[in-house]
Amino acid sequence: MKLPVAVDAMGGDNAPQDVVLGARQAASELGVAVTLVGQPEAIEAADPGDLEVFAATEIIGMHDEPGAAVRNKKDSSLVRAAELVRDGRASAMVSAGNTGAGMAAALLRMGRIKGVSRPGIATPIPVPGASPTILLDSGANADCQPAWLVQFAQMGSAYCTARFGVAEPKVALLSIGEEDSKGSTLVKETRELLRDAPGVNFVGNVEGRDLMSDAADVVVTDGFTGNVTLKTMEGLFRWLYGALFGVMTNTPERQAAFDVLWPGLEPLIAELDPDSYGGAVLLGVDGICIISHGSSSPFALRNAIKLADDMAAADLVGALAAAVASR
Amino acid sequence: MPAETHETRSPMDRTEVVELIRDRLADILEIDATSISEGQSFVEDLQADSLALIELVEAIEEEVGERTVGFRIDDDDLEDLKTVRDAVDYVCAKLG
Numbered sequence: 300m301k302l303p304v305a306v307d308a309m310g311g312d313n314a315p316q317d318v319v320l321g322a323r324q325a326a327s328e329l330g331v332a333v334t335l336v337g338q339p340e341a342i343e344a345a346d347p348g349d350l351e352v353f354a355a356t357e358i359i360g361m362h363d364e365p366g367a368a369v370r371n372k373k374d375s376s377l378v379r380a381a382e383l384v385r386d387g388r389a390s391a392m393v394s395a396g397n398t399g400a401g402m403a404a405a406l407l408r409m410g411r412i413k414g415v416s417r418p419g420i421a422t423p424i425p426v427p428g429a430s431p432t433i434l435l436d437s438g439a440n441a442d443c444q445p446a447w448l449v450q451f452a453q454m455g456s457a458y459c460t461a462r463f464g465v466a467e468p469k470v471a472l473l474s475i476g477e478e479d480s481k482g483s484t485l486v487k488e489t490r491e492l493l494r495d496a497p498g499v500n501f502v503g504n505v506e507g508r509d510l511m512s513d514a515a516d517v518v519v520t521d522g523f524t525g526n527v528t529l530k531t532m533e534g535l536f537r538w539l540y541g542a543l544f545g546v547m548t549n550t551p552e553r554q555a556a557f558d559v560l561w562p563g564l565e566p567l568i569a570e571l572d573p574d575s576y577g578g579a580v581l582l583g584v585d586g587i588c589i590i591s592h593g594s595s596s597p598f599a600l601r602n603a604i605k606l607a608d609d610m611a612a613a614d615l616v617g618a619l620a621a622a623v624a625s626r
Numbered sequence: 627m628p629a630e631t632h633e634t635r636s637p638m639d640r641t642e643v644v645e646l647i648r649d650r651l652a653d654i655l656e657i658d659a660t661s662i663s664e665g666q667s668f669v670e671d672l673q674a675d676s677l678a679l680i681e682l683v684e685a686i687e688e689e690v691g692e693r694t695v696g697f698r699i700d701d702d703d704l705e706d707l708k709t710v711r712d713a714v715d716y717v718c719a720k721l722g
Contacts, residue, residue: 366680
């Protein structure tokens with residue numbers, strides 16, 4: 300029997316309502332088996348339909364300190380979801396709650412894949428007309444060592460193949476120029492290691508502007524830089540959308556022109572919408588863990604649950620273990 | 627202050643505690659256990675981040691707890707454990 304995806308029903312800005320709705324969509328529209336984990340009364344009030352509910356009495360909040368929360372809230376929805384995966388009762392977990400706690404719960408309950416120094420968060424960056432660029436680490440490890448980035452390259456390549464079917468993903472290192480002489484000490488030392496890293500098709504350095512191009516399929520960096528990059532892009536897009544829509548609709552004439560343009564714009568905007576990709580994957584833990592944005596819509600959660608189910612079916616963990624073992 | 631515990635097997639001596647902490651730390655940080663010395667600090671010398679330290683604490687609690695029921699490292703005490711020696715001394719003191 301196919302295992303369900305364990306979904307942290309209490310995690311997220313609009314939990315449990317949006318989480319339950321997304322889970323119902325994943326089940327009814329995509330055929331994914333789901334177990335909602337959380338407080339039964341709250342879940343019931345959000346109308347879970349016939350989805351299975353696994354009771355957990357506590358909630359880890361967005362501002363709880365991750366490590367302490369996982370240690371002290373042992374009956375929280377997040378911890379219980381990770382335990383369902385550890386115990387073989389769920390194929391994967393999804394949470395839109397506290398990102399750090401999600402990482403901690405996955406790491407402490409599932410453990411790491413043998414040989415992995417540090418798990419990293421892999422986030423897809425949309426590329427119009429092509430498969431997304433996978434950016435990692437996008438926030439798990441603020442300070443990194445060169446050998447960790449090599450593992451991110453190996454795991455990112457395996458993930459890119461499993462998720463997007465790219466046979467030999469192009470791997471690049473995020474820097475401030477293509478030349479060997481440019482970049483931080485971490486970048487220069489990592490570059491030397493990546494040249495000879497097994498299982499990595501290293502194509503050299505790329506700059507931030509290359510993320511939304513087909514220059515690379517996987518871009519590795521430390522978690523601090525990755526997170527700043529990601530949040531900068533999010534902020535820029537949010538501002539750009541707002542400004543453009545404002546200017547294009549603020550008079551009747553412009554609104555009429557906009558209405559003509561809209562059928563052409565809509566697919567592009569859908570392609571750039573992070574909700575289409577559901578969430579980021581924590582690579583390196585011994586189980587599938589999808590971390591979604593706190594403000595995820597039901598549509599985003601639906602897609603995150605589908606992603607979790609797909610990655611479990613593709614044996615992503617096995618692929619990552621093999622990739623890291625090839626060092 | 628000794629933990630409110632009772633022992634289920636022979637108590638651990640200091641050498642065993644050092645070995646336990648060194649081995650678990652080596653597993654967590656993917657480094658050679660023989661390269662770890664008591665005088666090293668977790669953060670500066672071993673580059674252990676907060677999650678790695680929580681992993682270590684949970685591993686110690688699990689293993690020591692198999693011998694001494696109820697053994698737990700208090701969260702409030704964690705920030706005082708800066709070096710491997712601090713952790714060894716703390717566990718030994720808890721075991722009384």
